[in-house]
Amino acid sequence: MLISLHRAPAEPTTVALVLAGGQGTRLHELTAREAKPALWFAGRRRLVDFTMANLHRSGIGRVLVATQSRPATLSRHLMQHWASVFADGGFRLAEGPLVTGRAEGYRGTADVVLANLPAIEAAGATEVLIVAGDLVQDMDYQPLIAAHRASAAGVTILAHSGANAAGPRIEAGENGLVLALGQSAAQPGQGPVSSGVYVFDTRWLADALRQDAQDPASVHDIERSILPRAVAEAAAQVWQGDTAEPPYWRDIDTLDAYRLAQLDFMSNPPCRLPALPGAFHPAAMTESSDLLQFGLRLVSGGIELRAPRWQADKPSRWAMLDGSVVLPGGRIAPGVRLTQAIVGAGTVVPEGLVVGEDPDEDARWFRRTAQGTVLVTTQMLARRAADRPRPVSGIVRALTQRRAAL
Numbered sequence: 001m002l003i004s005l006h007r008a009p010a011e012p013t014t015v016a017l018v019l020a021g022g023q024g025t026r027l028h029e030l031t032a033r034e035a036k037p038a039l040w041f042a043g044r045r046r047l048v049d050f051t052m053a054n055l056h057r058s059g060i061g062r063v064l065v066a067t068q069s070r071p072a073t074l075s076r077h078l079m080q081h082w083a084s085v086f087a088d089g090g091f092r093l094a095e096g097p098l099v100t101g102r103a104e105g106y107r108g109t110a111d112v113v114l115a116n117l118p119a120i121e122a123a124g125a126t127e128v129l130i131v132a133g134d135l136v137q138d139m140d141y142q143p144l145i146a147a148h149r150a151s152a153a154g155v156t157i158l159a160h161s162g163a164n165a166a167g168p169r170i171e172a173g174e175n176g177l178v179l180a181l182g183q184s185a186a187q188p189g190q191g192p193v194s195s196g197v198y199v200f201d202t203r204w205l206a207d208a209l210r211q212d213a214q215d216p217a218s219v220h221d222i223e224r225s226i227l228p229r230a231v232a233e234a235a236a237q238v239w240q241g242d243t244a245e246p247p248y249w250r251d252i253d254t255l256d257a258y259r260l261a262q263l264d265f266m267s268n269p270p271c272r273l274p275a276l277p278g279a280f281h282p283a284a285m286t287e288s289s290d291l292l293q294f295g296l297r298l299v300s301g302g303i304e305l306r307a308p309r310w311q312a313d314k315p316s317r318w319a320m321l322d323g324s325v326v327l328p329g330g331r332i333a334p335g336v337r338l339t340q341a342i343v344g345a346g347t348v349v350p351e352g353l354v355v356g357e358d359p360d361e362d363a364r365w366f367r368r369t370a371q372g373t374v375l376v377t378t379q380m381l382a383r384r385a386a387d388r389p390r391p392v393s394g395i396v397r398a399l400t401q402r403r404a405a406l
Contacts, residue, residue, distance in 0.1 A: 014145055014199075015125035016060045017116060018051055019109055020133030021068030021096055026254050028367055029377050030344070035067065037133035038074035039258070040327045040345060042265040042273055047134045047252060048074065052082045053274030055131075058141040061090045062123050065133065066112045068096035068105045081276045092119065108220035114209040120202065128205055130198045130222065136250040136261055137195075138271035145199055147239045151176065154204035154235030155227065159192035160249050161240065167193035167251070168223065170238050178236035181227055192240055195249060198222070204235060247271065256371045259342050262325040319349075322356070344377035350385075 024036030031039070037048035048065075055063055063086050067074055075093055083091045096105020099115045106112045113120075113130065120128055127148060129141060148156035157178065159170050169182035170192045181194070208226050212218050218225045230236035241247065248271040250261045264270050319336035326332060329346040336349050339356025343349055355362060355374050362368045365384040367375040 013062070013123070013125055014060055014127050014129050015062045015064065015120050015123050016055050016129040016131065016141075017113060017120070018048075018055075018063065018065040018131055018133045019112060020048060020065050020074060021071070021106060021112065022132075022134070023069045024134070024253075027252075027258060028255065029375060029379070030255070030258070030342075031070070033070060035070045035074040036252075038070075038077060039134075039252070041136065041252075041262065042269070044328055045274060045276065046074075046077055047136065048078065049081075049274040049276060050136050050138070051131055051133050052078070052085075053272075054137065054139050054141060055129075056082075056085050058139075060129065060141065061086055061088070062125070063090060064092045064094050064116055064119060066094045066096070066099075066106065066116065071095055085277050094119070108225075109222045110209060110212055110218075110220040110225050113205065113222070114213055117206055117209065121206070125202050128200045128202055130200065132196050132251075134252055135196065136252060136271075137248065139247055141197075141199075143242060144197070144239055148199040148201075148237070151237045152201075153230075153237035154201050154208070154233065155230045156199045156237045156239050157227070158195045158197035158199075159238045159240045160195045160246055161192045167195060169193050172238045176237050176239065177234060178231050178238050181231055192238065194223070194227075196223075196251065198227075204230075255342065255367070255369050255373045255375055259323075259325055259340065259373050262342075263323060266325075324356070338376075339374075340372045341374045341376055344375065347376060347378045347381065349376065350381065353381075 020035060020037040022036050024031035024039075027036060027039070037046065037051075039047050041047050041049075052063075065078060075095070078091075078093065085091075094116050096112075096115075097103055100106060100111075106115060113128070127145065129145065131141075144156065144158055157170065160167075170178055171180040171182065172178050172192070205226075208229050212220060212225050212229070215225075227236065248264075250257065250264075252258050252261055265273070318334060319332040319338065321332070321341075322337075322339045324338040324341040324343070326343040327345040327347075330343040331348040332338075332343070333349055333351035333353075335352040337354045337357070338349070341355045355366065355376060356372070359368065359372070362374045366380050367377075
């Protein structure tokens, strides 16, 4: 579905392009059917809601969301909650095959921008804000845009630093001119790194994209093709913000990152949570009395379920969850013990299941990372149940023992 971007007035105008078409392969089964930005996060929010809320709070009225991989849920969510927020036709879904006319859609992130350049230029954009649709971040982009305008650079890269900062390193001079872009930092906290948020001068970007499209050796990627060109031309500026405390920022690119970021928001959220327009409070947790009657707890908001301590003489009626998260619709039966687990949406965890205590057993049935995060889904549980021997009833056991004694 496409909604036209009206032409902007004569004053400087920003069009935001949200990159939301990645496959998210390192999230494995979680993105087997959904686009990465559509994954559940912090209750019944989705990852893309952080980016959309930031754009809305920043006063950016023209937004293109480029989708590609498994876009159905993501597109439906955006149309339901965000399309009407950007008034006067300022919202557009740009699905790869529809925009490019090719079945495979976009061919790299630079191609995403190039394919949507006619719509960006028709909107009269003086600059283009490019941001990923799967960043967990709380930020007002207007100071970044103002710094870009003041620098007159071809591109301004939003950098971040701190204990959790990870990404391509940035070497810059005292005046903020980017001197070099390095490989991703091996360890967080090794100086400023690129956050994956950029503001481009539209004319500079258009020229760079068209030149890149003619380069047969290019991978047509913003980070690996366009930014190095800007650095070589002394056209890249870095901006780290004007606050002493680095803002919260997470790139949810692995199962470990997904689980740990979810845990960050369990009790005391480290940044503002996006409110979904026209939705009930998404962090609410509800329980079904019918399920509770049978010792089964339903967590509809993806909130971590904490249970009382186990007692040897009086086993708990509830499950034990340690460093684990349950995605919306997940059900946890009594006697379950989960450590560093992610329970997939709608997954019913059977009574007595233990996850996170035996790495070999976890890896046999579930998706387990080197850092110990274990993903549990309905399909994995079904495979485990089908492969395990069925319990022998007392009557059959007695008959077998009697025959053996004869």
